[in-house]
Amino acid sequence: MTSTMLKILALLFMFLDHIAEFIPGAPIWLHWIGRISAPIFFFCMAWGFYYTSNRKVYLSRMYGFGVIMALINYICNNIYQDPYC
Structure with missing residues (x-):
C-alpha cells in the first residue's frame, strides 16, 4: 500500500x-x-x-501548513460571528 x-x-x-x-x-x-x-x-x-531529500524544507512546509490551519481555526472561532447563534 x-x-x-x-x-x-x-x-x-x-x-x-x-x-x-x-x-x-x-x-x-x-x-x-x-x-x-x-x-x-x-x-x-x-x-x-x-x-525526504531536504528535511529543512519538509519541516518548514509542515510548520507553514500548521500556522495556516491555526489562523483559519482562529478566524472561524473568534472573528466570524454567526447571526443564528
Whole structure:
C-alpha cells in the first residue's frame, strides 16, 4: 500500500468521524473508525520526513501548513460571528 493510498484511506476515515460529529443520532462506531485517521496521518508524516531529500524544507512546509490551519481555526472561532447563534 502506498502512502497516497494510506492518506486517502485516512481521509475517508476522517470524513466518517465528521459525519458522526455533526449528524445527531449517528452511530458511535463512526467515531471509532474515524479516530484511526490521526495515527495514519502521523505515520505518513514521519515516513515522509525519513525519506525526504531536504528535511529543512519538509519541516518548514509542515510548520507553514500548521500556522495556516491555526489562523483559519482562529478566524472561524473568534472573528466570524454567526447571526443564528
